[in-house]
Amino acid sequence: MIAGEFEFCAPKTLAEALALLGTHGSACKLLAGGMTLVPVMTLGLAQPAVVVSLNHLSGLDGVEDAGGVLRLGAMLRHATVAKHPSIREHLPLLAAAAAGIGDVQVRHRGTLGGSLVHAEPAADYLSATATLGARLCVRSTRGERWLTTSEFFVDVMTTALAPDEILTAIEIPKQPAGSGSAHKTLRRVEGAFPIVLASAAIGPGLAPARVGIGGVGPRPVVLDVADELRRGAGDAALAAIGDRAFEAAQHALTDLNGSGAYRREMARVYAKRAVTAALANLRAGGRS
Ligand SMILES: Cc1cc2nc3c(=O)[nH]c(=O)nc-3n(C[C@H](O)[C@H](O)[C@H](O)COP(=O)(O)OP(=O)(O)OC[C@H]3O[C@@H](n4cnc5c(N)ncnc54)[C@H](O)[C@@H]3O)c2cc1C
Incomplete structure (x- = not known):
């Protein structure tokens, strides 16, 4: 059970979510798959005054083929990353990493963005995205910036994300055809x-x-x-x-x-x- 009370917000647009973060800053926590955040709140290790769910936004779970790169939405669930035909074709390493995460429940709730932001050093996506030369797009009401994985991952469970920023997309160069992974x-x-x-x-x-x-x-x-x-x-x-x-x-x-x-x-x-x-x-x- 989560002991502390909190306000729950379910914005429908990214602009609304960014505005909520801009207003509440570090008193606010984003909820993606909840696979880490919910246990952390249950244990009392995080007690946000406001929880902003990203689960009702559209446009954060797409897979866009942009020529030499795939642009992946931060809200893609691990199960989708593992099975999506474009990801399997162009980023087989990422698909393989996603396929082994946790169990069926974790793979159907947990998200690519949530895992990267949680930045547990042994998480499957960290070594895979770093190997593939991923860039991460973070947004706030102040604008957008792109970070390499070495800029984004700062320390154990610590990233360069500011309290008012949302990781929205991960852009990864396609592996050359015929690559081994x-x-x-x-x-x-x-x-x-x-x-x-x-x-x-x-x-x-x-x-x-x-x-x-x-x-x-x-x-x-x-x-x-x-x-x-x-x-x-x-x-x-x-x-x-x-x-x-x-x-x-x-x-x-x-x-x-x-x-x-x-x-x-x-x-x-x-x-x-x-x-x-x-x-x-x-x-x-x-x-x-
Ligand atoms: C039983 C179990 C087994 C697991 N096994 C593995 C495993 O084998 N390998 C592995 O790599 N992982 C594993 N995990 C972790 C799993 O991959 C989680 O899904 C992941 O760590 C967190 O993702 P989430 O989408 O659930 O994020 P949440 O729990 O919702 O959020 C995690 C953190 O990221 C923040 N956040 C989430 N999305 C964003 C965003 N877009 N922008 C900014 N901040 C954001 C949240 O505020 C929170 O601080 C396991 C988890 C469980 C419970």
Whole structure:
């Protein structure tokens, strides 16, 4: 049960939602899927005076093909990201990341934008969007600004979003046709949050060749692994990529799921697994 009283607003337009945020500022919380916000309010960890639902707005859950990029609405549910034909065709890595999030209920309520704003370091979308070079559009009554993932993700569960801003869209360059992708996660059990994860995207001709690692520090780390793979895609290249992942995870945090040292070792293992699987997928022409 949520103990504290709050005002609930369900605006129909983005302009109304922005005006409410502009008026109430940090006393206000946006509600997207509620998969994180509701438990946090139930535990009393957040006690907003005003909750503004984004669930009645139109125009925040679209998938727009804008030439070289897909523009995704922040209110897209994980289940839609996993199944949408354009996302599966042009951003197979993102679709794979979405498909493994939580359980059926979480995937049908939780949203792309809510997950990115919550910025849990081991969330599936963080490493995937960073690997894919996403840009995020945030709006307020003051206007609009675009941020890269390295600008947006600031620290553990902390983003560059101001209290009066809404994340409205995520723009992601299409993966080249025939790309190989793989999203590999270490979870205790099916449906549990990842502990460490790696997202690899490898295009034909190794353009691009990247692996993003999550759960090993406050923000995702992206490695360009084209140089290693150009020397051959054998054990030596994979070992070198694993070593780089281990180094990049030097600030891995310790919590009840595992020590920093364990996470560093898992960064090595999962980076290699993701790159191996992405190379196999590349050889299959990107078909899963
Ligand atoms: C049982 C369970 C298992 C889960 N497993 C996984 C998992 O395996 N992998 C994974 O990555 N995640 C997992 N999650 C988290 C899930 O993906 C959530 O959906 C996500 O973290 C929050 O998204 P939401 O849409 O529910 O946001 P909400 O809970 O509604 O909001 C989260 C925060 O973001 C803010 N916010 C939301 N949307 C916007 C916006 N557009 N602009 C500005 N601020 C906004 C809210 O004010 C709030 O502070 C799990 C959650 C649960 C409950």
